[in-house]
Amino acid sequence: MVDHVGERNVNQVVDSGKGPGKGLDDAPGFELPLLLFAGFRTLIDRLHARLAEEGHPELRPAYGFAMQAIGVHGATASDIGRRLGVSKQAAGKTVDRLLALGYAERADDPDDARRKLVRLTPHGRAALGRSAALFDELRAEWAAVLGADRVREMEAALRRVVPEDTAFRLDATSWLGGA
DSSP states (O other), X not given: OEEEETTEEEESSOOOSOOTTSOGGGSXXXXXXXXXXXXXXXXHHHHHHHHHHTTOTTOOHHHHHHHHHHTTTOBOHHHHHHHHTSXXXXXXXXXXXXXXXXXXXXXXXXXXXXXXXXXXXXXXXXXXXXXXXXXXXXXXXXXXXXXXXXXXXXXXXXXXXXXGGGTTOSTHXXXXXXX
16 A cells, blocks of 8 residues: 655555655656556556446446357356356356446357357447547557557566566456456
């Protein structure tokens, strides 16, 4: 947790006495994950504000992760839970909400009559498609502020330090305590 004391941010767990703006070598280590998370949160909040303006006011970040977990071919509640890193019951609650909002539907599994698949409706696929386009627009806004080369360098640097097998995991909401 970070608190503000005087003119500086203080990590309440460990205060190294370092403040922001003193140069890279003097920046406290706790600021990096907080800034990365703040960047993530900024993009997600702006995405959802725009989706709300465009007719999707009920969409929440957890629903976007769940719709990604459902995928283009559909998935069972167990599959969705596993992909999100949550229990089948937690996934089921999110799926129930997506069903109620018209973003998903249940269907018989053509490969196993005992199973039900959750599939995206045309409304759900349209929301995901719009989300992808909005992420492109948001990236372009960052490039306009920071410069396109700098954004590409930032992405390349993150690809170097983020393990490849975890770069595009969908279980962020469970890790952060949501879904």
